Amino acid sequence: MDFAIAQNATTLPAPYNQNSPADQNSVSTFIDGLFANGNGQVRNPTAMQNGILAAAQADQPGYWLIDVAAQAAILELWRTIWMNHVRNIANNVQNGVPATTQATDIALFESIAAYVQANRIAIYIPDITYVGPDAGPNTSPVYSIAGYERADLFLTPQEIAQPNGDAATAKVLNILAFMELFATGAHFVAINSSVDIPDGTPPAFLDMFQNHGALHTNTSTTYMHSHYSGAKGLTNIGAGYAYPNTVGGSSQETYAGWQTDGFWGSIFGAVGGAVSDIVNADIAPVPCPFVCSLLAGNTSRRAPNTFFQLEGWPGILSRGFGAKGRHGQDFAVHQATKWNISTYGASPFSEKRGTTVFLAPNNWQPQQRVTTWTSYCGSQTLQGWYDTNLIRPAPV
Numbered sequence: 001m002d003f004a005i006a007q008n009a010t011t012l013p014a015p016y017n018q019n020s021p022a023d024q025n026s027v028s029t030f031i032d033g034l035f036a037n038g039n040g041q042v043r044n045p046t047a048m049q050n051g052i053l054a055a056a057q058a059d060q061p062g063y064w065l066i067d068v069a070a071q072a073a074i075l076e077l078w079r080t081i082w083m084n085h086v087r088n089i090a091n092n093v094q095n096g097v098p099a100t101t102q103a104t105d106i107a108l109f110e111s112i113a114a115y116v117q118a119n120r121i122a123i124y125i126p127d128i129t130y131v132g133p134d135a136g137p138n139t140s141p142v143y144s145i146a147g148y149e150r151a152d153l154f155l156t157p158q159e160i161a162q163p164n165g166d167a168a169t170a171k172v173l174n175i176l177a178f179m180e181l182f183a184t185g186a187h188f189v190a191i192n193s194s195v196d197i198p199d200g201t202p203p204a205f206l207d208m209f210q211n212h213g214a215l216h217t218n219t220s221t222t223y224m225h226s227h228y229s230g231a232k233g234l235t236n237i238g239a240g241y242a243y244p245n246t247v248g249g250s251s252q253e254t255y256a257g258w259q260t261d262g263f264w265g266s267i268f269g270a271v272g273g274a275v276s277d278i279v280n281a282d283i284a285p286v287p288c289p290f291v292c293s294l295l296a297g298n299t300s301r302r303a304p305n306t307f308f309q310l311e312g313w314p315g316i317l318s319r320g321f322g323a324k325g326r327h328g329q330d331f332a333v334h335q336a337t338k339w340n341i342s343t344y345g346a347s348p349f350s351e352k353r354g355t356t357v358f359l360a361p362n363n364w365q366p367q368q369r370v371t372t373w374t375s376y377c378g379s380q381t382l383q384g385w386y387d388t389n390l391i392r393p394a395p396v
Helices: 027-034 045-057 068-086 103-119 157-161 166-183 205-209 250-258 263-272 274-280 325-337
Strands: 004-010 063-066 121-133 141-152 188-190 240-243 294-298 306-310 345-347 357-361 391-393
Touching: 004 027, 004 045, 004 068, 045 063, 045 121, 045 141, 045 325, 045 345, 063 068, 068 103, 068 166, 103 121, 103 205, 121 166, 141 166, 157 166, 205 240, 205 294, 205 306
Parallel strands: 004 063, 141 391, 188 357
Antiparallel strands: 063 345, 121 141, 121 357, 188 306, 240 294, 294 306
16 A cells, blocks of 8 residues: 655664663664654654645555654564464564564564454455545545455465465465554454354454453553443443553553453552653653554444554553643644544544444455444444544445
8 A cells, every 4th residue: 555654754773672772773762753743853743734634635545654664674573473473483583573572562463363363354444535625624634435445364274384375475465454554543443243243253352452361461451532432331431451551651550450441440550650650651661562552442332343543652641641742642633634643653544534444254244324434333323523524425
């Protein structure tokens, strides 16, 4: 896919070292550099908003804040972790994964690869075309949607046995397309509701973050989030999961200890680290993973699907529950454009305009409704943030 790249895109030092102190070769320094928002820097809100609007007008499916070399290094690392798992090869330096790679990055892409393989998962990408700016004050891009493009992500035993064959190569390109969308902040929904798939429902994608899941130890319960109102009942307090719990100040570490869906657990877990996170909440840890702020949760209270997206930085208690600081500055650009903002870029694929990307078994058929918001458990609930002015059916 042909994504736009910011003119002042940040570069990743080569060679980088995730375990190094915060020096010029540190991933921590690279990440912190992405959040410098002075005049002319990559996250300058005005420059970022203008870049996103230009990318939208050019019908580009994403906007990178990092240069081509950084993209290649990060995506190749993630792809290698994925393919090593599929081929049952241990992740170590001999197989293309640097020894300093953080365990949370390895565990995440191994877990997603395992889910994809076990459930024969495909990706469903909205076929959208830029229409023009919204008439509102923020001129958010408006799109038409003509349906979805499906591409298989799972590899068959034959493709695994012949990794250099045409079929396997095509699947790897699909996996890289998923990673590009993930890295730039696309909103994903993994279809695992018994309502949407009555026969042969896959296990919940969210299970990997919950008790006994492979990612549970490094996952925190979120204070709250702005997605899928009512997924926790009347509120969204403690309704989602943040991964990993090593980024965003010590409140994340304290918070992780509670590991509960309960109201009091989420509140006391957050307050426990509020004092110390005032100091280091908006500073990358050393060492630092590439996935700094993955948010996941349920799309509805009953028979939910799982949503997930890479955000720019965790919403922090001492930063006004994310209204200020790194998370807050990204949210302001999101509000102006309705593109999702991640650590590394921005994406037009946001549930707020009905352009969700789906992961689902490859026999699932997305059904568009009159409002063009695809029907799934989670979209049937009226959401105040869904803006029908920003999406319309494609001309027949």
